[in-house]
Amino acid sequence: MNRSDPVHVEDFMLHRRSALSLAALLASALFALAGCRSDRYYCGPLACFSCDGLSCREVSPPHRAECRGDFECGGHALCTASGCVASCTADDDCARGTVCRAGLCLGPSEAAPDRTPGTCTVAADCAGSGLRCVDGLCAPDPTACSGAEGCACDEPGAASAGGACNAGLLCSDGVCAPASAVCQFDFECGDARACVDGRCRPECGKGCSAGQTCSGGVCVDVPPPEGQCARDAECASAERCIDSSCVSACVRDADCGEGRVCGASGTCRTDDRPHPECTSDTQCTFECVRGICRTPCANHADCARVDSVAFRVCLDGYCATESEQRSDCHVSAQCGVGLGCRDGLCQ
Template identity: 45%
Template sequence: MLHRLAFISFVTAGAMAVLGGCAQEDYYCDADGCYYCDGVGCRAVDPPDRTLCRGDFECPSGELCTDLGCAASGCTADADCVEGTVCREGWCVSPTEPNPTPTPGECTNNDDCDADLECVDGTCTPRVTPPACTVDGDCGTAQVCLDGECRDVDDTCHFNTECGPGRVCVDQRCTEACSASNPCPEGQMCDADVYCVDVTPVDECVQNTDCESGQVCVDGSCKDECSTDAQCSEGLYCAAGRCQIDDRPNPFCTQDSDCMAGAVCRNGACRSPCTEHAECPRFDVALTFCLDMVCATTNEATSDCTGASDCMSGQSCVDGVCR
């Protein structure tokens, strides 16, 4: 009789355990995880895989970048979160995860960001530029790869003659020429007494609100927003929605009739035709070679580079010569 009562008590206790636990709810979470349950038992519900991120821009809508990866934010109850996660302090997390720390990708200038990102409004964001490239083959027809950007061939230079007066060709970009008596524009400094280079940003801004209306904070400097070249100041042009230094060639002819009598138009520049070297110094002492039937400078005739990649580390290609 005592053995029979003990057996009944054991069965009753087991049934109460089932009724009081999994059998009463299909889905629940505790400190160890989330589960689907029935009268037989429970199976774990894994949280969704997290997307690794460098900033909010790499996360889906409704999620923010954290040290755990992309995480949904703004919840007020577990029901606001996907299965496998619970709502904790406004974040949807797995019961076993710590509270996430936001990592939106804050920055003060481009040095704080990866190479394919730029610092805009205090946050690292994808560069708003032509497609990234490593070789010319990565670019479209009539484009070349210049400093990781695809650029139209017409927007690059090889020699000073393509840039127009007062500019020199440096690493395929037309750059303001300078000297002790010819200083650079504001925001630039004279390198090697030959050409102007941008001064390292002084972090005049961190986010757009630090700039005037109509400007955006890029790489620690306030840049005017634009949609056309006409909205930019002299020496600047509109690219990627903001005014930037105009480093494009400045052709001053498109056909022979644009040049003085006897000259021909080649690559946007008026050139003196020739048949032999001796003819050229008569036009200009700097013209010492007859190259492809037009007079050329020594640098043009004996060029050893077209861009920085052709030169030693720390050198630039200036007018076809590494220096």
């Protein structure tokens, strides 16, 4: 039959349309495999894209905060020359705009940045204040404060931009602490201890403990020698490497031995807290005031008959010390240049 026959022409056109449709489907599939299609997020070798069926737009990597070390990046990010970069083991761990390469979430065409974890040997190696060197890496010092008066905290050991300790806290020995943990007068410290800059220090009369020296009539801690270590592994099992010194680590006071407590930094320090004689009136003949059992009075003579040495001044209806009557400081930050607060007096 002739190819010009209408039936043959119709069959030919039908087969041609089918072939074209199949080719279009194959082309569409290949395009989908190669990149974007409707509602698709896709990362190619140069960038990541998000498509809406009409067009594709490039998805940029998320903003990265600047950092001085891993301590500023949180638990799942690392400090690099490009800022804090999320760590990963697979692409699914990464935010949009990035893929997982070399353990870091990076843009597809982005070169892997240099790592800047904040390695150190001593605190001086760490940029900025409020840092110390722990196990060879810079880390926040939970006891460090800084400000116009040597302290700027809003809770014990926590730095703040306020320039001074908030209500209920006092700056003592460079650390903000609750008023209940800071002494003002010698009698708050117990026998053979003196209140110096809000801390109860052992007097030197009976000699100082190991690791302490006598200074100004009281025992003070001697800083441990530097250069002992670079990592925790170089110290004994119960010690940590802090600022190149091996120091006793702890989680509770019982880990530290007599006369020492577990500090906010997780290391043992001398117990310099007040030791109150009483905590409630039921422990006294009369009343408990500032941790001491007080005797009521109407005048100085009433006090002299009871205690002619220490509590011989009548103050606000109770026998008190002369230091309480004349007090002009609680901690050294309240005294002038070159002066320190001792027994409630700048001297």
